[in-house]
Amino acid sequence: MRIQALLASAALLALATSSLAAPLVDGALGDHAVLQRGRPIVLTGKALPGEAVSANLAGKTVSAPADKAGRFRLVLPALQAGGPYRLLIDAPSGQQLIDDLLIGDVFLCSGQSNMELTTEQAQNSFQIYGASDPQIRLMSVPKRLAFAPLDKPDAPPAWTAATPATIGKFSAVCFYIGQSLRETTKAPIGLIHASWGGSRISAWLSPDGLEQAGLGEPAKTLALYTRDTAAAEKAAAGQWETWWRDTSGLAQGREPWRDDTGLAWKPVPVIGSFNRWGLPEMKGYLGMVWFKTEVTLTAEQARQASVLNLGSIDDADRTWVNGQPVGGTSLGRARQYRLKPGVLREGRNVILVNADNVYADGGMLGPASALKLQFDDGTSLPLDQGWLYAPAGRSKSNAPRSPWDDINGAGTLYNGMIAPLGPVSLKGVAWYQGESDTGLPGYDRRLAALMKDWRTRFETPNLAFAIVQLSAYGDTAKRPVENGWATVRDVQRRVAEADGHAAVVVTIDHGDPLDIHPGEKQEVGRRAARAMRALAYSEAVAPSGPRIAGAARDAGGGVTLTFKDVTGALSPRSGAVAIGFELCGAGVCRFANGLAEGAKVVLSGDGQPIDRVRYAWAESPVVNLFDDADLPVGPFEVAVP
Known part of the structure; x- marks a missing residue:
């Protein structure tokens, strides 16, 4: 038996070092990749029409014939966390060996420039040199525009282990999500990063997703x-x-x-x-x-x-x-x-x-x-x-862009960067985007459509989404004003709460009024990982920190706000009162201070009409209300019945 095992290993080694035909499988699968644990492993690719194609992984072999176009689909049984493994795909026309595979949890990180910002560009970049972890694997999708969905990437995916050389060039938020989840799950983590600075959400939707988002005409x-x-x-x-x-x-x-x-x-x-x-x-x-x-x-x-x-x-x-x-x-x-x-x-x-x-x-x-x-x-x-x-x-609304127009088009980035990922299984998605959609009506519909679209694309109906809220940037607001960034943040909150398998990641306390790309990404990654722990792993943690639950009028003309997912109690930092609240009515909003009482905040009335309450309603609001887990109350607007 030992001789047979040695011969088999020698054969695989010879195969790995020999000159092989073009890769048979396509999608996000390559050397050093992570495959999602607990789910069937689907392989697709191209061989000669009609020929039998087989795949062997972890002692399991499956086979199927290629169709008339040469396309094949193989399904290997699910595996538990572990590895490394070798995957052999075999056909009469050629063989392919994919080496150093791990079985664990796979996450997709996408959005625009704040997701794209690399670890070496973020704060605390010196920590890169102590962050090596061979059980974290990284893959960045090359930037690619396409006018129709691509069925495979232009080049085989380049997965790497997390080392100082690879971490520094990788998405900071994405890496810190993976690093945090490694600490809690102890399983291998695969991170796929696909983002593009300045992109609108419409560019990340499939043709069907565009229809769902009310963008049927641009799709046509x-x-x-x-x-x-x-x-x-x-x-x-x-x-x-x-x-x-x-x-x-x-x-x-x-x-x-x-x-x-x-x-x-x-x-x-x-x-x-x-x-x-x-x-x-x-x-x-x-x-x-x-x-x-x-x-x-x-x-x-x-x-x-x-x-x-x-x-x-x-x-x-x-x-x-x-x-x-x-x-x-x-x-x-x-x-x-x-x-x-x-x-x-x-x-x-x-x-x-x-x-x-x-x-x-x-x-x-x-x-x-x-x-x-x-x-x-x-x-x-x-x-x-x-x-x-x-x-x-400056126009009141953003000008329409051509549907094929780079990163602001209709489906151009989905077609070139998401569609080619193939049948990869995911544990969750981290989405950090919205700046470029500020001022465009219908972001709620587009964000909901994206989640539905990608769940269909990755064949996971309950796929977890951690939606990173826009950070603070810009004017601190000396008086209450209508604000596009605040509106997007509240849309993100509302869409996530209505979804059931999504949560917002509040970052309002980690922005920079002078920089649209705040350097603090480590805590953003930790909070996104916390959301994943609640959504994807069913841990008993608050996914977003304290969330507004409702508002009620007081007998004295004030308003009492009730919050859920509060760890311990709410309390203001650096003072006795919570700031950042606004009482709104009759088309006018006024600043108001709040008194925190457990999971409630009491706002005194000012004798003027009140029909809604807003919180942190500015580009770069000053806030000071946290719970005992040091998680901030996020921006919101709530009606007062």
Whole structure:
């Protein structure tokens, strides 16, 4: 028996070091991966049509024939935590050995830049050097956009063990979730990180999820884009133009791309960020700015097809030539818009650009040398001079983006980064996103649709979701105001509570008023892990800390708030009263202090109408109410019956 075992090991070693055919399996499976314990292990891939494919793992072998397209699906029995194991996939056309597999719990971490922020960029990065753990495995999904769901990744997934070299480049929040769960579960932990800074939630939805989220039209336009790009571009431009008319109140025919005489044009000082022009009106400016220039063309130039090169524009643009929409793009990448014959004309031509800046530097970033009109005969006309600008202010609602448009599109990141993960089984999902959806109506529907969508995608109806609430950033609010970030936080809370298998991770006490990417990620990871312990492991811990349960009027005209999931009692820090509360009624909100009594907070009336109470309702609110587990009360708005 010992000789047979040695021979088998030698055969596997020879297989591992020999030159093999292309990988047979696809999805998130690769060397050093973690497979979800307690669930059947599903393998999919491609072989030759009709040939038998087998898989052997932990002494169990299964086989099935490939279909007419060569696709196969194998299901191995569930395993308990353990390993390492080797998985052998065998077919007449080739073999594949996947080595150093662990069986444990697998988590997907996704969202935008605060999930993307790496451990070496976060606070306490020195702790990386003592955080090695061979039982924690990391895999970052390469950034990829796609207009239709991909059935496999572009390259085999790169799983690694957690070492100082790999931890530092990995998502900080995601790693700290895994590290915390390792301490409590003692099982191997697999972490899959798939996020993209600045992304809207719509980009992470599948075609079916987009329908559920009320985004059926963008989904159809994206599908049209794969068949007829020109028709889809025209449809997207029409949607933007309709939005502009509705938002600005201008009648048809008075829009800037048809009549720009109503704008207060000024010369552009230099091609580059308008925030750096040295002009007081543009310093720190967030909002839309119109740009235009005019060029005179010969008959020979006008009759040709050409490419309009506008360099980099931040954050998003919508561009017209002679009143005809020619394109629109997000982020800072170079704009290159193809102009068909007939768009240009002999003599005067007007190029009009709307640049929408939503964060940091904005405008036509250049470089100036990149701005030119390139004709099909190889000649070009520079466009680096003669530009005018006119600020248009900040719109009340965000402009629509093209469905295929990078990270703000409809399903582009789901198609390129989630769909290719294959039939991976998950224990839970950590979701940290919402900044880019601030000001967009319907986030509640989109967030609920995402959870339903991904539960269907990963075939786990009760898949746990830890939704990280937006941290504090921006104005501390000297008086009660309506606030988009506070609204998103409350939507996150409401959607999680209505779901039953989700919880918010409160981070309001770990933000930074001056940095949208607060450095404290370790505690965020611990709190997200706590939520997972309650949701995915059924531990008797409060998933979110103290949560508002209800409000009742007092006989004296005040309001008593009742909280649930309170560990011990509520108490204010650095004072005798709890701050951050607002009494609202008759369209007006007023600051109010609260007295904590166990799991309740009493707010005294002020003789004015009260129909609701808000808490921590600002971009960067000052709060001081915690329970005995040092967990803060999170932002909320509650009706007072």
